[in-house]
Amino acid sequence: MADTVVYRASKIITMDPTLPEATHVAVRDGLVLAVGDADCATPWGDFRRDDRYRDTVLMPGFVEGHAHMMTGAMWAYTYAGHQDRIDPDGRKWEGLTDIAGVMAGLKRALASLPADKPLIAWGFDPIFLPTERLNRRHLDEVSTDRPVVIMHSNFHLMTVNSAALAVAGYDRNTNAVGVARFDDGEPNGELQEMAAMFPLMRRLGVDFRALARAESAMRGFANSAMRVGVTTSTDLLNELPEEDIAKLVAVTARDDFQLRIVPALNGMTQAPEDVARRVAELRKRSTDKLRLGIVKLMADGSIQGYTGRLKWPGYILGHPNGIWNTPPDRLKEQIVCLHREGVQMHIHVNGDEASEAALDAIEEAQARHPRFDHRHTLQHCQMADDSQFRRMAALGLCANLFANHIWYFGDQHYERTMGPNRAMRLDACGSALRHDVPLAIHSDSPVTPMGPLHVAWCAVNRLTPSGRVLGEDQKISVKAALHAITLGAAFTLKLDREIGSIETGKKADFAVLEKDPLTVPAVELKDVPVLGTVVGGHHFPI
Amino acid sequence: MTASLDARSTKPLPMTVVSGYLGAGKTTLVNSILSGDHSLRIAVLVNDFGEIAIDETLIGARSDDVIALANGCMCCQIGGDLYDAIDRILRMRERFDHLLVETSGVADPAKVAQIAVAEPDLELLRTVVLVDAVNFTDILADPRLNDTLLRQVRSADLILLTKIDATTTAGIADFQIMLVELGLSVPVAVLPKDDRQAWQILNERRTAVSSSKKAAPFRVHRLPFESWSWTGTERVDFDKLMAFASDSALNIYRLKGRFRLADGRTVLLHKVGSEITFEDTDETLEASEFVAIGTKPDFNPEHTGRAWIRMIQRSIIHQP
Numbered sequence: 084m085a086d087t088v089v090y091r092a093s094k095i096i097t098m099d100p101t102l103p104e105a106t107h108v109a110v111r112d113g114l115v116l117a118v119g120d121a122d123c124a125t126p127w128g129d130f131r132r133d134d135r136y137r138d139t140v141l142m143p144g145f146v147e148g149h150a151h152m153m154t155g156a157m158w159a160y161t162y163a164g165h166q167d168r169i170d171p172d173g174r175k176w177e178g179l180t181d182i183a184g185v186m187a188g189l190k191r192a193l194a195s196l197p198a199d200k201p202l203i204a205w206g207f208d209p210i211f212l213p214t215e216r217l218n219r220r221h222l223d224e225v226s227t228d229r230p231v232v233i234m235h236s237n238f239h240l241m242t243v244n245s246a247a248l249a250v251a252g253y254d255r256n257t258n259a260v261g262v263a264r265f266d267d268g269e270p271n272g273e274l275q276e277m278a279a280m281f282p283l284m285r286r287l288g289v290d291f292r293a294l295a296r297a298e299s300a301m302r303g304f305a306n307s308a309m310r311v312g313v314t315t316s317t318d319l320l321n322e323l324p325e326e327d328i329a330k331l332v333a334v335t336a337r338d339d340f341q342l343r344i345v346p347a348l349n350g351m352t353q354a355p356e357d358v359a360r361r362v363a364e365l366r367k368r369s370t371d372k373l374r375l376g377i378v379k380l381m382a383d384g385s386i387q388g389y390t391g392r393l394k395w396p397g398y399i400l401g402h403p404n405g406i407w408n409t410p411p412d413r414l415k416e417q418i419v420c421l422h423r424e425g426v427q428m429h430i431h432v433n434g435d436e437a438s439e440a441a442l443d444a445i446e447e448a449q450a451r452h453p454r455f456d457h458r459h460t461l462q463h464c465q466m467a468d469d470s471q472f473r474r475m476a477a478l479g480l481c482a483n484l485f486a487n488h489i490w491y492f493g494d495q496h497y498e499r500t501m502g503p504n505r506a507m508r509l510d511a512c513g514s515a516l517r518h519d520v521p522l523a524i525h526s527d528s529p530v531t532p533m534g535p536l537h538v539a540w541c542a543v544n545r546l547t548p549s550g551r552v553l554g555e556d557q558k559i560s561v562k563a564a565l566h567a568i569t570l571g572a573a574f575t576l577k578l579d580r581e582i583g584s585i586e587t588g589k590k591a592d593f594a595v596l597e598k599d600p601l602t603v604p605a606v607e608l609k610d611v612p613v614l615g616t617v618v619g620g621h622h623f624p625i
Numbered sequence: 626m627t628a629s630l631d632a633r634s635t636k637p638l639p640m641t642v643v644s645g646y647l648g649a650g651k652t653t654l655v656n657s658i659l660s661g662d663h664s665l666r667i668a669v670l671v672n673d674f675g676e677i678a679i680d681e682t683l684i685g686a687r688s689d690d691v692i693a694l695a696n697g698c699m700c701c702q703i704g705g706d707l708y709d710a711i712d713r714i715l716r717m718r719e720r721f722d723h724l725l726v727e728t729s730g731v732a733d734p735a736k737v738a739q740i741a742v743a744e745p746d747l748e749l750l751r752t753v754v755l756v757d758a759v760n761f762t763d764i765l766a767d768p769r770l771n772d773t774l775l776r777q778v779r780s781a782d783l784i785l786l787t788k789i790d791a792t793t794t795a796g797i798a799d800f801q802i803m804l805v806e807l808g809l810s811v812p813v814a815v816l817p818k819d820d821r822q823a824w825q826i827l828n829e830r831r832t833a834v835s836s837s838k839k840a841a842p843f844r845v846h847r848l849p850f851e852s853w854s855w856t857g858t859e860r861v862d863f864d865k866l867m868a869f870a871s872d873s874a875l876n877i878y879r880l881k882g883r884f885r886l887a888d889g890r891t892v893l894l895h896k897v898g899s900e901i902t903f904e905d906t907d908e909t910l911e912a913s914e915f916v917a918i919g920t921k922p923d924f925n926p927e928h929t930g931r932a933w934i935r936m937i938q939r940s941i942i943h944q945p
Binding site: 251252257258259260261262276277278279281282285292322349352353354392395403404406407408409410411412413436440 | 647705709712715731740745746772
């Protein structure tokens with residue numbers, strides 16, 4: 084007979100309304116057999132007790148509804164950001180808080196690289212270094228003969244040294260718009276936008292997308308997830324070629340792989356009929372820890388990059404409107420077809436004109452091919468107002484809001500993109516719940532660091548670095564936020580039958596916490612230490 | 626990718642950007658170029674194979690995202706990343722004479738063109754934007770889309786009108802009115818039906834074109850039209866304005882403008898062919914403005930300009 088183990092915890096937050104709190108959970112075959120007190124497993128015959136979680140709080144493993152495998156790939160390069168970051172192996176990278184610090188950090192990194200390798204760093208953001216703008220002269224002090232490249236955190240800019248400029252053949256005669264210059268006409272080392280960065284990247288072999296497809300990236304992704312209590316994560320845009328699927332199936336199948344992955348097929352590079360056919364094939368390839376079948380569409384770009392599509396009156400400070408990734412008519416064609424074919428869609432919409440276009444499309448799809456419980460999800464959906472949330476509710480849509488933006492970009496939105504009124508309803512979790520729209524919240528890692536408790540903290544407190552509270556009435560309760568990072572996100576993936584709560588029959592996926600998130604002060608929610616995870620009954624302590 | 630690539634390791638590959646909104650006719654053009662009789666080995670990057678229709682007998686080999694043609698051309702599906710696709714082509718540099726990139730219907734062609742400006746292994750020939758002469762007014766009227774179309778038109782060094790016969794003057798004239806109103810001096814042509822002519826246009830260097838259009842602020846390229854536009858604070862006498870607009874000696878085919886009249890009214894005036902319509906408007910204008918277009922050589926911008934100035938001088942009401 085299968086082994087039954089009863090784990091004792093100081094508290095178990097189950098997210099099951101029938102039994103919200105417990106002290107013991109019984110696990111058999113990687114599934115939850117029973118929840119309750121010390122005797123909960125008694126009706127099921129023999130069991131053994133395990134007290135390793137005696138002093139901890141167990142929650143359902145967190146579900147990250149919007150992240151990218153790239154999270155695990157970045158660490159092949161040197162981190163040079165302003166805030167401290169933890170890598171997949173648990174090493175803390177100190178934030179580099181001034182130009183001297185950046186240079187010192189790069190010198191240290193260079194010293195540990197093989198002599199024939201260029202130094203590639205990432206995560207840098209000049210917004211935090213208000214003094215002189217970093218340029219090639221600073222980086223020439225790091226090295227004069229080896230290429231040094233710092234990718235900015237937005238991936239739209241890089242700053243490089245003179246040796247790197249020479250690799251790309253850039254000099255004062257270069258015409259390209261994105262090659263920035265000193266006043267004397269010489270390139271200053273800053274390369275703006277991909278067109279200007281591309282010649283250097285291809286010559287130095289910098290390819291983030293290829294890195295994200297490597298097994299090391301999958302492992303790094305799973306490690307990073309485990310460190311923040313995540314046991315299921317999406318990889319929310321993947322081309323999913325056959326060779327990658329084989330690799331994903333093999334890697335995730337191992338018992339020591341600590342993450343369930345839900346990749347979303349890129350639904351924009353083929354005709355929707357072909358996408359639907361491909362999805363039908365992919366569904367059959369799903370395994371216990373690899374779930375295939377959802378599709379990603381993208382309507383617009385990003386708000387902080389001024390590429391999100393905004394309704395009138397658009398961006399403040401006279402910035403022109405953003406760009407469509409998929410224009411409304413095409414989006415409607417795709418959505419109507421995929422909806423008819425029974426495909427679940429996750430639709431990237433940042434600006435409110437984009438969310439409106441998606442709503443119009445779903446409305447037509449529902450009118451032509453009515454479907455219950457489709458669970459199409461608007462992803463990011465950062466500027467939706469109440470009228471749009473009412474439509475989401477009426478059309479049966481879920482919202483996965485980018486609550487981390489409130490902290491990471493909230494001040495920028497208030498001061499530079501959408502202005503005070505609309506910034507107050509940025510990622511309006513309160514409105515979503517008031518209108519009964521199923522809610523998840525996310526990090527979009529690596530855009531912001533993965534960390535569901537941090538995302539929940541944002542939704543609960545709505546604080547920005549300058550101390551603003553962005554919309555008192557859009558705050559949600561701690562309990563609601565914990566729901567959004569567990570069952571709420573599981574619901575958007577149609578996995579709530581299997582994960583998202585601790586109850587009989589569900590996967591034994593737990594987040595192991597040092598403190599009780601329901602009793603710590605709400606402003607300390609993000610600081611609750613994660614001690615590890617349990618995935619399908621396998622233990623992954625940090 | 627490897628670190629072995631040196632800047633300017635080979636002769637740069639000439640690149641043409643073909644852009645245009647959805648349905649503008651990009652794929653039709655790409656189809657004709659791929660199978661056309663130009664004896665060049667052209668690599669074509671397209672967004673998807675969905676509408677690529679090439680005679681099976683011309684196809685040498687095909688895979689999920691590459692169609693190799695017997696004539697040395699190759700068509701590659703861009704898939705997720707244009708940069709990846711360009712990198713793959715540059716790795717086969719010696720197999721091609723030319724790279725043609727068909728942008729997505731909503732892309733900003735200027736950004737795509739910049740890739741060829743920055744990359745030492747590429748040389749930007751030109752950015753051609755296709756415009757559907759029938760539907761562009763609908764797109765312009767859609768506030769969600771008009772900036773996308775305008776962005777494309779602004780980045781063009783040549784606009785090719787599609788879905789129109791070169792002899793149909795109405796659509797072309799309307800399009801030119803729009804360009805004048807936008808203050809753009811982009812050359813416009815009707816997409817030739819002949820593959821070889823079409824290819825010649827795509828394979829032309831933009832510098833050759835721009836040097837030939839330095840004289841006039843607005844000059845039409847390979848089209849029978851000339852235009853003349855005017856802005857001024859003078860008030861205009863209504864009867865004289867009507868006389869000017871209907872003066873058959875001037876051969877104005879199309880006129881569109883807003884005028885401050887001597888009697889204090891403001892009117893919008895349109896002329897198409899011989900029909901003139903006007904309506905009163907509540908708009909407060911800083912100045913009157915209009916553009917007139919006609920077929921050369923009957924329509925002469927200089928004559929029109931002189932006639933207008935003479936008329937104005939006779940009808941000016943001097944403001945205190």
